[in-house]
Amino acid sequence: MGIFTLRGQQVLLDRDLAALYSVETKVLNQAVKRNIERFPPDFRFQLTKDEFQELITNCDRFASLKHSATLPFAFNEQGVPMLSCVLKSETAIKVSINIIRAFVAMRQFLSINAQLYQRMATSEEKQEAVLLFAVGKRRGNPADWGVVALLISFGRVIL
Numbered sequence: 001m002g003i004f005t006l007r008g009q010q011v012l013l014d015r016d017l018a019a020l021y022s023v024e025t026k027v028l029n030q031a032v033k034r035n036i037e038r039f040p041p042d043f044r045f046q047l048t049k050d051e052f053q054e055l056i057t058n059c060d061r062f063a064s065l066k067h068s069a070t071l072p073f074a075f076n077e078q079g080v081p082m083l084s085c086v087l088k089s090e091t092a093i094k095v096s097i098n099i100i101r102a103f104v105a106m107r108q109f110l111s112i113n114a115q116l117y118q119r120m121a122t123s124e125e126k127q128e129a130v131l132l133f134a135v136g137k138r139r140g141n142p143a144d145w146g147v148v149a150l151l152i153s154f155g156r157v158i159l
Helices: 015-021 025-034 049-060 060-063 079-087 090-139 145-153
Strands: 004-006 011-013 043-045 071-074
Touching: 011 015, 011 090, 015 025, 015 071, 015 079, 015 090, 025 079, 043 060, 049 060, 071 079
Parallel strands: none
Antiparallel strands: 004 011, 011 071, 043 071
16 A cells, blocks of 8 residues: 555555555445545546556556556545545544545655755755866866865865
């Protein structure tokens, strides 16, 4: 089971949610259909054939779905809590709370990594600027060891 990114959203598939809620996928989807007003398109969507094929290709655990006639549904962070409302069991409530916590943890993880990536990119830009400055200085005066020392402090050495 896992959270996937589809259409720019983190989602869980109906199959995985049904396993978590200890119900059959068919039962979960029937409960959703009976309460469809709780699941607008921005809470739940059905995968396209291409998305489904890509999922099967990239995830071995979905190999058993390869010949399925039904395309799975994906539920995002807003759709998952609605399932506890339509399934109406204590297990559903507990599972929904834990899934929401997992979505929040994933969002925080992605946010932190985005910040780290940005800092690394900024650091690389600074290193490149120093490198360009050093190359220009070295062409004019090959004995400019101050520039070499500056490059060493950024982890690069040009001799």
